[in-house]
Amino acid sequence: EQLTCGCHVHVSVESDEEGVAVLDRIRPWLPVLTAMSANSPFWQGQDSGYGSYRSRVWNRLPSAGPTDTFGSADRYHEQVRAMLDTGVLRDEGMMYFDARLSAVYPTVEVRVADVCLEASTPVLLAALVRGLVETAAREWRDGRPPARIGTGLLRLAAWRASRSGLDGPLIDPGTMRETSPAGAVEALHAHVREALADHGDDERVREGIARLMERGNGARVQRELLRTEGSLGAVATRCAEITAVAAT
Template sequence: MRSVGVEEELLLVDARRGEPLALSGAVLAAADWSVGQRTEGGGPQGHTFEKELQQEQLEFATRPVTEMGELLEEITRWRMEAARHAASAGALVAALGTSPLPVRPSLSTGKRYEWVGEQFGLTAQEQLTCGCHVHVSVESDEEGVAVLDRIRPWLPVLTAMSANSPFWQGEDSGYGSYRSRVWNRLPSAGPTDVFGSADRYHEQVRAMLDTGVLCDEGMMYFDARLSAAYPTVEVRVADVCLEASTPVLLAALVRGLVETAARGWRDGQPPARVGTGLLRLAAWRAGRSGLDGPLIDPQTMRETSPERAVEALYAHVREALADHGDDDRVREGIARLREHGNGARVQRGLLRTEGTLGAVATRCAEITAGSA
């Protein structure tokens, strides 16, 4: 069975006002200190937290697992640990794709981040967005690229399902996932053409690096890519999700997409020849609508309802879901999204009931930590 891992980026916010705080260094120091204390007492060693582009962010990654129940336990555990370490630094952690409140982000220190800030200017300075990346194991680069070529039309549906960034600089953006629009300002971000082979994939990566626009392979910000560090396909289109169960739903669907695509490749089925221009429109539509407006059908590339788009995705991967034992979990997760909505809908509902964007941020922090 293919293993799955998830990376989540979290926002650090003030416990009373909900505004972002540039405290990642202090939170990481608290995590390091906690590890030292546990190690002296014979407890488990290490933590998974890392800094991100902005000092208002904190990132963690789960272990690769094969059971979705284990993945949920991992995500829940690290969210709670992040909340504990943030509290020691006087902050909360919130699984928000963007800050509801106005913010002037603070670039993290280090040569790579300095290079990004100098190269991309205001685009980098404004880039305070939190995503969720799903890794699924593949047997080879050749299989991985075959997967990348075949999952392209389905990725916007994942953006819509995960949409959790309706607010930007204190205003309602009108989008479900405004994070996806801000992220796509970066020159290497977005959908890709069909590569056709691992050799052509790596040739494209080398050609892009040779331009000097990007500093390393980690800046290949494709919607889905071969991981530079692990034998995985990495799908990068999702907002960080408010509820811990939602990234597990996404991970099950992504693994289903990877397995379905790999089987199709082995059976000699060609990838759909959908143009990258159409995929950009589908991605924009998903970011704009979330689950509250029309989407683009991944098979026909025509407008459809979000319910039908999600159902088409489920039907496409259902056989793989059943083989992995994920079918019931995915059906329940989709039903929960239909009933309660994604993070964007929840945030807008909280604004109506709580009255301020600061309260939205702090209530979302409670949900993130599992205390709401």
């Protein structure tokens, strides 16, 4: 039952202190990435009703999901050590937070996305995640504190994103109120636009968002394929063809 794969995006940071400051500030924005990348509507041969059922299966693991704010690198590492000392987890690789400090690379690792149907979607996600990390690092350097949003609210936003994908209501990361998929994605884009522009990514992201919102994510495409193809076997074959063509 744990045959789940994800799309992880690494962005380099100058220190663990900067990395934890980033983790504390990107928390409310991560569910939007789940919604955009949702590509796992089927489970055990049936439509699950979720855009990203993969994220629901993944979150059964005890260390998975959103985290509280840490406040400092020391507190982050203290929390990791305390969790390891319980004996439930084997090593730091089993810290399955939605975003974490990589145990291998000098990076922040964002882990909420599904594996995507077309190569253009992870390219879009990579640009948005880099924008999120850069925006958060700038806020930290400017002395702006992270938003005071409880982890319980973030769990609701994550569930909503996995359920809706881009085909139902989402939670606005700024207000934590219900909004449309377009509203949530636009809020994310607006939040990182300055960093995107500084990296030369804004036009690429703008075009990628427009394309994704028009066609839909992988979950929507898979459901449409099931209606036309008639079987999940045929859907899998068509998805492989779509992925191969999109990557060339």
